[in-house]
Amino acid sequence: MEDNQFRYAKKSQDWKKYMFYSKYILASIVLIILLWMTFFQVRPEEVGVITRFGRYIRQEESGLHMKIPILERLYKVAVERQQKEEFGFRTTSSGIKSQYTKTGTADESLMLTGDLNLADVEWVVQYRINDAYKFLFKVREPVSTMRDISEACMRQIVGDRTVNEVLTVGRIEIATSVQEEIQKLCTEYLLGIKIEQVVLQDINPPDLVKDAFNAVNQAQQEKETLINQARSEYNKIIPKASGQAEETIQKAEGYATERVNNALGEAARFNALYREYIKAPEVTKRRIYLETMTSVIPKLGNKIITDEGGNNVLPLLQMQMNNK
Secondary structure, three states, rough: OOOHHHHHHHHHHHHHHHHHHHHHHHHHHHHHHHHHEEEEEEOOOOEEEEEEOOEEEEEEEEEEEEEOOOOOEEEEEEOOOOOEEEEEEEEEEEEOOOOOHHHHHHHEHHHOOOOOOOEEEEEEEEEEEEOOHHHOOOOHHHHHHHHHHHHHHHHHHHHOOOOOHHOOOOOOHHHHHHHHHHHHHHHHOOOEEEEEEEEEEEOOOHHHHHHHHHHHHHHHHHHHHHHHHHHHHHHHHHHHEEEEEEEEHHHHHHHHHHHHHHHHHHHHHHHHHHHHHHHHHHHHHHHHHHHHHHHHHHOOOOOOOOOOOOOOHHHHHHHHHOOO
């Protein structure tokens, strides 16, 4: 009987010790859980948004912080990380040589242009969260909403342009216009998203008409080549002709100036002679006669000079021969 009582007492003491240690271990576990729920770490690229019973309380920057366990809830939002959304394709594996697929994306990439042609448009929207509060609480699904906005804006901008503009010269303008329109709507809808860049990845005609489009583009390129060649020939000939015309005009102007100056010189010379002639007519006539003969006689051929009676011809002929 005493042995039974002793064993019962021992079991009772063991049970009390077990309960004591169990309560201690449970309290320790609860304390660890509460501490784990109290302290939290926010990484440098994130902000921590704290709510209490679903209501926004505060926002914490990067570092170690505390919150009330159970009562307060933490949302971590990457505000410094640039994110992207793909349209018309999906990246299956990224790396040095990334791989893509178009499976299931035809509905979002096939668009109607302003001249009623089809274009297969692939683009990427790069964005960043610039307001964590708006991103979390103003719109239920902000990323999905941003995707719908991006697709609507792209369809609107592409629908205002011809297929040639979309495929060739209008790509930069389209990307810029789409980025501005998406940002405008994101700001209006309070998404808390900043659009960093819109990149047109690829724009092609649909596969069924791709050959016809390529033929048209080739013909257009040949047309541009011929136009450029014609402009090149034009730029060669027209400046040359303009230069020749200018040269002829300058020669004519120079010749006219020369003639006018010569005429003015002759007139001045004549006036000077006339003034001298008025002063001494006989002397002036004699001087003019001699000067004229001096300039005229050397231009003649064989000359025979005689006196008034026709005598003494031979000596003069001999002098002529000596002059030759």
